Amino acid sequence: MLVNSGFIDMPAIEEYLAAGRTASPRRVAELIEKARLARGLEPAEVACLLWIDDPELEDRLFAAAREVKERIYGKRMVLFAPLYISNHCVNDCAYCGYRRTNHDLPRRRLTPAEIAEEVVALEAMGHKRLALETGEDPAHCPLDYVLEAIAVIYSTWHDRGNIRRVNANLPAMSVDEYRRLKAAGIGTYVLFQETYHLPTYRRLHRGPKADYLWHLGAMDRAMEAGIDDVGIGALFGLYDHRFEVMGLILHALHLEQKFGVGPHTISVPRLRPATGVRPAEFAYPVSDRDFKRLVAILRLAVPYTGIILSTRERPELRDELFALGVSQLSAGSCTGVGGYARGEHAATQFEVEDHRSPDEIIRSLAVSGYIPSYCTACYRQGRTGDRFMQLAKTGEIGNVCQPNAILTFKEYLLDYASPATREAGERAIAAHLEEVSSPAVREETVRRLKRIEAGERDLYF
Numbered sequence: 348m349l350v351n352s353g354f355i356d357m358p359a360i361e362e363y364l365a366a367g368r369t370a371s372p373r374r375v376a377e378l379i380e381k382a383r384l385a386r387g388l389e390p391a392e393v394a395c396l397l398w399i400d401d402p403e404l405e406d407r408l409f410a411a412a413r414e415v416k417e418r419i420y421g422k423r424m425v426l427f428a429p430l431y432i433s434n435h436c437v438n439d440c441a442y443c444g445y446r447r448t449n450h451d452l453p454r455r456r457l458t459p460a461e462i463a464e465e466v467v468a469l470e471a472m473g474h475k476r477l478a479l480e481t482g483e484d485p486a487h488c489p490l491d492y493v494l495e496a497i498a499v500i501y502s503t504w505h506d507r508g509n510i511r512r513v514n515a516n517l518p519a520m521s522v523d524e525y526r527r528l529k530a531a532g533i534g535t536y537v538l539f540q541e542t543y544h545l546p547t548y549r550r551l552h553r554g555p556k557a558d559y560l561w562h563l564g565a566m567d568r569a570m571e572a573g574i575d576d577v578g579i580g581a582l583f584g585l586y587d588h589r590f591e592v593m594g595l596i597l598h599a600l601h602l603e604q605k606f607g608v609g610p611h612t613i614s615v616p617r618l619r620p621a622t623g624v625r626p627a628e629f630a631y632p633v634s635d636r637d638f639k640r641l642v643a644i645l646r647l648a649v650p651y652t653g654i655i656l657s658t659r660e661r662p663e664l665r666d667e668l669f670a671l672g673v674s675q676l677s678a679g680s681c682t683g684v685g686g687y688a689r690g691e692h693a694a695t696q697f698e699v700e701d702h703r704s705p706d707e708i709i710r711s712l713a714v715s716g717y718i719p720s721y722c723t724a725c726y727r728q729g730r731t732g733d734r735f736m737q738l739a740k741t742g743e744i745g746n747v748c749q750p751n752a753i754l755t756f757k758e759y760l761l762d763y764a765s766p767a768t769r770e771a772g773e774r775a776i777a778a779h780l781e782e783v784s785s786p787a788v789r790e791e792t793v794r795r796l797k798r799i800e801a802g803e804r805d806l807y808f
């Protein structure tokens with residue numbers, strides 16, 4: 348049967364994977380060496396790495412991923428929190444607690460006043476970046492409502508804190524709708540394909556989202572509408588993880604070829620239990636080992652694309668994944684509507700594994716040698732799309748990321764941290780200042796740290 352899966356050429360993916368499976372250990376070792384140059388990999392090369400099973404080659408793969416991660420992202424880890432404002436949904440995605448046939452889930456959407464309450468609760472935790480999330484329901488959650496929510500978020504301040512970047516994890520829309528979303532001042536537009544495998548996609552979806560090509564074309568329409576930064580993702584566990592990695596790579600390549608810039612981020616959620624949903628019912632569970640390998644392979648395949656991890660993962664595994672390639676993570680997340688201000692945790696989209704508060708997560712990051720970052724500078728400086736990618740690919744971006752991480756972390760320590768976190772954080776700042784390579788930028792960072800201590804906020808490069 349002929350199937351149209353658009354630019355996701357499924358027979359080609361199968362061929363890449365079949366050829367990759369027969370790659371010799373020597374060929375795989377050569378590819379790992381090539382990947383260490385941080386210039387990315389072709390789809391056929393990625394397919395070879397996806398079959399690594401030999402422990403020695405796996406060690407080399409992990410070492411290369413750590414090296415590339417460290418070289419491009421240093422020890423910075425960008426933090427954000429999801430904000431769910433409506434769980435109404437007309438779709439029936441088999442893996443999601445918000446699906447329309449889940450009659451046990453109380454449905455609600457937040458009023459503007461309730462959204463402001465949620466934002467205050469998030470700001471009180473120190474957050475500066477949100478990922479706005481809704482189900483798909485044009486009647487109960489129309490675009491006008493979403494645009495109003497974004498305006499409420501940007502205008503809600505708590506003490507010295509405000510949300511400086513709202514990323515939008517919203518259903519697929521038309522070009523005109525994306526234009527309105529862009530005009531509202533969103534940061535990255537994020538939408539997961541869930542699975543790139545068309546037959547699986549069709550089997551698991553009912554409702555408007557069941558249209559694979561409409562869903563797949565969302566990023567094209569968003570970019571046509573002028574949204575420079577888009578984030579793609581796959582929900583690992585729905586279909587063979589090797590196929591999904593190839594789907595992500597082909598999606599990234601398509602955007603790069605068509606628009607001259609690939610995705611800003613790739614998200615790697617793994618299937619989690621939700622009300623009435625058990626991962627064991629899905630035939631493709633991804634082991635921790637496979638998950639680590641796929642994060643490392645993505646890091647090497649698209650070195651300049653951020654990799655986002657959610658609270659779905661256990662803290663110990665998260666720490667390993669940071670080293671292998673993850674550059675952004677959600678902290679202190681609640682996946683229910685109204686979860687932050689009122690603690691309404693029962694009606695969640697999926698269960699989370701990491702229940703630590705942002706303060707605890709931040710302290711553990713600082714103690715492990717990372718510098719937590721609340722930086723939102725690029726978007727506000729107009730460093731988006733190809734402008735961002737050019738800076739990223741020349742490595743220049745690191746000269747602003749590092750001081751910006753230090754400045755935003757300092758704000759966090761002064762305004763939100765517990766005494767133990769402040770102590771660990773100040774030690775981390777002193778160590779990371781040494782790593783700012785330009786003496787002039789380092790001196791300016793020190794001056795700005797003093798200005799922050801004196802009460803100024805939101806200083807960035």
Ligand code: SF4
Nearest residue numbers: 436440443445446482
């Ligand atoms: Fe609705 Fe999204 Fe859940 Fe599907 S994944 S049921 S579209 S909220």
Ligand code: SF4
Nearest residue numbers: 722723724725747748
């Ligand atoms: Fe991200 Fe830009 Fe800030 Fe670096 S400077 S952390 S790329 S927003």
